[in-house]
Amino acid sequence: MLKWILLALGLGFAYWWFVVKKKRDQEKSAEPKVAPPPLKAKRMVSCSYCDLHLPEEDAIAWDGRYYCCVDHRDSLSQKGWWGKAQWRASPNFDERPTQIEPDLVVIHHISLPPGQFARGHIIDFFQNKLDPRAHPYFEQIVQQKVSSHFLIDRDGQLVQLVS
Template sequence: MLKWFLLFLGIGCVYFWVKKQKQAKLRSEESKVSNDNKAKRVGEPEAMVQCQACKVYLPQSNALSHERRFYCSKKHRDTLDSEGWIGNAFWRVSPNQDLRPENTQPDLVVIHHISLPPSEFRNRNFSHCIVDLFHNKLDPNAHPYFAEIADQKVSSHFLINRSGELFQFVSTHNKAWHAGVSSFLGREMCNDFSIGIELEGDGDAPFEDVQYQALVQLIQKLESDYPHLQFAGHSDIAPDRKTDPGIYFDWEKFRKDTQISTEKMPFGLEPR
């Protein structure tokens, strides 16, 4: 009996010794592979990317990114670049645009409101419908109102939705189709010399605080490149056709927050 016990004990010891040796060998091989991979990563050159604003190249790990675009600094990401685009906006380039007249710089900002479907922004986020309209992709079967406007070719330079997100559709260098038949202090065809900003909303509800905040930040960026801007509502330049931005747009708050002089608001600060 003792003989058999010693035999099984010996076999067990051999088995566990062999198993231990295999485990040690496996750990050694895994460690070698890991070290080789680390060495390989250290030796590989890091991907370089180009700043969208100043065009300098830098390691991707050092860059700020937004929508697959890269920037060397927050300042460059958050300002208007040389092509007329703001880096921290969501770029949704509209086909509804053309060149400004030669030697024409924008000197007017026109503030609008827009809601698609009308007033339904209160229920859920419908910003995508506005994007579709500016891309000529609005589904006329999605809502009765869409059937009325789906064939319109319109756009704006910017949209600020109810969450304060900033979208850009047209470079400020180019002409967006936002003003239509219009006149500003005797100057016709306001699209030629203006920048259009749409606020998601209607004439029956106040705008959100975050929309004012985003609007103020946008105006500060625009004024750094266009210091002679004046400001008006769509109803000011097309009074027989339009009522936006409406009585709930707070012109006094807008002026106070932007520190714009009243001389740059020729239609005054009263709600209208």
Template sequence: MFKWLLLIAGAGLVYLWIKGKKQAKLNAENPPKPSKDKPKKTSDPEVMVQCQHCKVHLPQPEALTCEDRFYCSREHLHALDSNGWIGDAHWRISPNQDVRPENIQADLAVIHHISLPPGEFRRRDSSKHIVDFFQNKLDPNGHPYFAEIADQKVSSHFLITRSGTLVQFVSAHRKAWHAGVSEFLGREKCNDFSIGIELEGDGDTPFEAAQYQALTNLIRKLTSAFPNLQFAGHSDIAPERKTDPGIYFDWKKFQKETGISVNKLPFGLDPR
């Protein structure tokens, strides 16, 4: 009886072994298809980027972006970096610039107005022409006035459009060509020691609230980096040639919103 049981058990084991071999062969010939419901695993490496402000590396999904630049924090995005560039401005680099004289740092901010074509901002957005002008790309055939100025080589550090958009053309540490023949409290060649700020507008139209707000934000960043800044209009440093920013620029509003000491405004707060 015991021998029969051994034979039966042995036959069962042989059957299971043969069945397992057949199943293995079937599995090899017909591998299971991947489920459509399961996400496909990826082994792509994590993309790392560098903060424009502090140069720290971080994963791209964690970075804040402005144009094609990356920042590790909102503080750095909105700050003036060590190279003289503001992170959240639109950078449109102008060729019209050069180095400041040795051992000279900016201690004057000059406020201008500009409109291309003159007064066109009242009818439509025309700030792109100002950007083209500061980059030597203005089409002389685009408007009769453009033909008169297209060959001029000028720039400013900053432009604030009617909507309050901030555009930067030149590092705050370098010299932009905005003041021309000028004198500030007995010091000539104001480009050497000044920062130029253009407000889109003219002498016949009040500036927009958004422009004052953008200007206030800009001045706070600049005074943090350049604590000795004083402030003047283009007409204050070139009175025989210029009238900007004009009578519609509100110096009292500017002083109140920025918190600048009146002592930093040597030409006073009255419109001019």
């Protein structure tokens, strides 16, 4: 007899548990579900050294370029550009022979106009953008097509013009 009473109590408890569970599930489904906020797309950039694509916020920005790590920013790329230099491409260069590896850097001393140290004239000269009206000396040199691989300006900033 005790078995039957315990069985009836167990079945009653199971029935009560399922009813309460069903009621809770219905209440949960009746609540308006709040959608998670939409994910914002991250701007992707490419490492100037290895072309790896990564989120802009994870990249190292340098002079309008991006790098995936400090080692790549501080290295010479396969294309011949040094990451730590400001890049100001000059059209005045020839193709380098494929068998020859560069092993020397020549540093020149130049001021334009001679003896004056105004900003920008040297880069303009190396990029064929020199204004001949800015100084009488510029009229003599404006037709020359010259450049340097690197330029160290008066503030110590390194500018690369040719790779």
